[in-house]
Amino acid sequence: MIKQNKKRIVLGSASPRRKELLEQIGIEFEIKTSDKEEIYESTIPTEIVQELALMKAGNVAMELEEAEGNVIDTIVIGADTVVVHDNKILGKPSDEAEAFHMLKSLAGDTHQVYTGVAMLVYGEDGEAKEICHAERTEVFVHEMSDEEIRNYIASGEPMDKAGAYGIQGKFAAYIDKIEGDYYNVVGLPVAYVYQQLKALDA
Numbered sequence: 001m002i003k004q005n006k007k008r009i010v011l012g013s014a015s016p017r018r019k020e021l022l023e024q025i026g027i028e029f030e031i032k033t034s035d036k037e038e039i040y041e042s043t044i045p046t047e048i049v050q051e052l053a054l055m056k057a058g059n060v061a062m063e064l065e066e067a068e069g070n071v072i073d074t075i076v077i078g079a080d081t082v083v084v085h086d087n088k089i090l091g092k093p094s095d096e097a098e099a100f101h102m103l104k105s106l107a108g109d110t111h112q113v114y115t116g117v118a119m120l121v122y123g124e125d126g127e128a129k130e131i132c133h134a135e136r137t138e139v140f141v142h143e144m145s146d147e148e149i150r151n152y153i154a155s156g157e158p159m160d161k162a163g164a165y166g167i168q169g170k171f172a173a174y175i176d177k178i179e180g181d182y183y184n185v186v187g188l189p190v191a192y193v194y195q196q197l198k199a200l201d202a
């Protein structure tokens, strides 16, 4: 059942995973994306993901305002996911060699996945309130041989994903356990999003 929202909800993301996750909980929403560059200044993972999530939501809101003249009674949602291993931030790999390097470092060890969520909540007056949050999940990965890593890269799964893996795909074979929200690893802590929308009476 699709929940009829009181406010218009706009997901500012090109990620197919985020779209699926929001659909999964039955929220009615539209997708708008912006291809503006994403840059961050912070060095702390919880801050980086919130900064980037807010930038994504802000860019989409700005383009919405340009296109439609104003933004009222709307919630624009942005999100960003990074993997952190040994205090190093891993985004999407730029090539297969980097994917190999990332996966080699994650194999047989524990890392953290952080997803930042930013919600720009526009009222009737067109004024926006910002809500930002960072969710952390601990992921424990089994040992992997170099051949297993190479085969996984050959599957094509790693290249558009932070940390070069997708927990929801073939990489499931190497997940020992997680602590925290599974959906956060896939790219959107949907329970957090739903609970916020509920609290906002959206």
Ligand SMILES: Cc1cn([C@H]2C[C@H](O)[C@@H](COP(=O)(O)OP(=O)(O)OP(=O)(O)O)O2)c(=O)[nH]c1=O
Pocket: 012, 013, 014, 015, 016, 017, 018, 033, 056, 079, 080, 081, 082, 083, 092, 113, 160, 161, 162, 163, 165, 166, 167, 168, 185, 186, 187
């Ligand atoms: C760790 C992990 C990440 N991912 C994905 C989620 C995100 O799509 C991607 C991280 O990249 P992001 O830069 O967070 O998002 P994106 O560029 O895909 O989409 P947009 O900026 O338009 O919202 O990695 C998985 O699908 N599974 C996983 O297990």
